[in-house]
Amino acid sequence: METVDIAIIGGGPAGLTAALYAARARAKTVVFETGLPGGQIVTTDWVENYPGFPEGLSGAELADLMHKQAERFGAEFRTFAQVERVEPVDLDFKLTVEGEDILARVVILATGAVPKKLGVPGEAEFTGRGVSWCATCDGALFRDKTVAIIGGGDAAIEEAIFLTKFASRVHIVHRRDELRATKCIQERCFENEKIELHWSRVVKEVKGENGKVTGIELAATNDDPDEFLPLDGIFIFVGIDATSGLVSDLCDLDERGFVQTDHNGLTSYPGLYAAGDVTDSELKQVVTAAAKGASAAFEALRYLDNRLCSI
Numbered sequence: 001m002e003t004v005d006i007a008i009i010g011g012g013p014a015g016l017t018a019a020l021y022a023a024r025a026r027a028k029t030v031v032f033e034t035g036l037p038g039g040q041i042v043t044t045d046w047v048e049n050y051p052g053f054p055e056g057l058s059g060a061e062l063a064d065l066m067h068k069q070a071e072r073f074g075a076e077f078r079t080f081a082q083v084e085r086v087e088p089v090d091l092d093f094k095l096t097v098e099g100e101d102i103l104a105r106v107v108i109l110a111t112g113a114v115p116k117k118l119g120v121p122g123e124a125e126f127t128g129r130g131v132s133w134c135a136t137c138d139g140a141l142f143r144d145k146t147v148a149i150i151g152g153g154d155a156a157i158e159e160a161i162f163l164t165k166f167a168s169r170v171h172i173v174h175r176r177d178e179l180r181a182t183k184c185i186q187e188r189c190f191e192n193e194k195i196e197l198h199w200s201r202v203v204k205e206v207k208g209e210n211g212k213v214t215g216i217e218l219a220a221t222n223d224d225p226d227e228f229l230p231l232d233g234i235f236i237f238v239g240i241d242a243t244s245g246l247v248s249d250l251c252d253l254d255e256r257g258f259v260q261t262d263h264n265g266l267t268s269y270p271g272l273y274a275a276g277d278v279t280d281s282e283l284k285q286v287v288t289a290a291a292k293g294a295s296a297a298f299e300a301l302r303y304l305d306n307r308l309c310s311i
């Protein structure tokens with residue numbers, strides 16, 4: 001069976017940074033990624049809060065740079081390679097990847113998170129027919145159309161501003177009466193004449209006809225009456241779910257399913273580390289995912305050294 005020192009599951013910012021640190025320390029490092037490297041940032045148009053890029057850069061460009069930097073130091077990438085199972089074998093782990101087994105001395109879980117669904121009627125039926133979770137991918141399809149963004153955090157408001165490049169009108173539907181987004185993002189949102197805010201509203205149903213979205217039924221969280229908002233598209237940014245199923249039987253998760261780690265990224269299982277959005281860390285951003293990836297790799301390397309010394 002092929003044996004590697006450090007197997008990194010997930011090629012988003014956390015996994016890419018862990019790969020950079022592990023490969024630079026000359027550990028045999030392999031990153032397994034279901035798709036192409038980059039993770040969630042490839043779905044965002046512009047990243048302007050990652051240090052070192054004063055003008056900002058596209059999510060895809062940042063992902064590409066991180067990928068190239070890790071590869072330059074010898075990290076190996078297996079793309080379109082989904083890890084299906086992680087099983088402890090003595091002190092090591094057996095990974096099943098697309099039906100093939102690989103032995104890893106240490107595992108760093110960097111599987112990130114996926115956007116939450118609303119769970120309302122019509123959402124599944126009209127996914128890809130007007131319902132989307134990616135403004136960068138689908139925004140251009142809504143040129144001169146009317147769209148709604150659901151959510152009030154940074155990602156929701158940034159993507160609403162991005163969508164004003166294409167859409168003639170962008171409605172923001174938020175369940176509270178104030179936004180959670182960072183103040184400077186809020187200011188840009190309030191200044192944008194194409195954006196209209198709908199406070200204290202939740203989506204009850206996505207409506208459509210002939211396979212296309214026609215609008216959303218909104219219920220008020222205050223005493224206002226319900227209303228129908230006619231639309232061509234709806235973009236959902238209401239939080240994320242941890243992709244932690246691979247290790248849910250191995251280590252401790254919090255009540256929401258995020259992997260619990262110490263401040264170095266060690267989980268409750270020896271040799272199993274986790275970093276980035278899959279963990280219970282508070283701030284879920286590129287910079288924190290990268291930092292936690294570095295810490296997890298550093299600790300994983302120390303653990304490997306100690307294991308070799310004690311043989």
Ligand SMILES: Cc1cc2nc3c(=O)[nH]c(=O)nc-3n(C[C@H](O)[C@H](O)[C@H](O)COP(=O)(O)OP(=O)(O)OC[C@H]3O[C@@H](n4cnc5c(N)ncnc54)[C@H](O)[C@@H]3O)c2cc1C
Pocket residue numbers: 009010011012013014015032033034035036037038039040041043044046047048049050081082083084110111112113114155159243246275276277278284285286287289
């Ligand atoms: C629309 C949007 C806009 C954002 N804008 C910003 C921003 O401007 N600035 C900022 O700092 N942050 C932003 N974020 C947040 C940022 O993208 C995330 O915090 C960051 O990507 C988390 O990195 P990660 O590596 O932990 O996980 P992810 O980016 O989620 O990457 C995890 C990777 O693991 C892979 N994977 C999962 N399971 C498996 C498996 N079993 N086998 C193999 N591979 C697997 C996935 O395919 C994925 O590529 C934004 C997020 C979104 C959705």
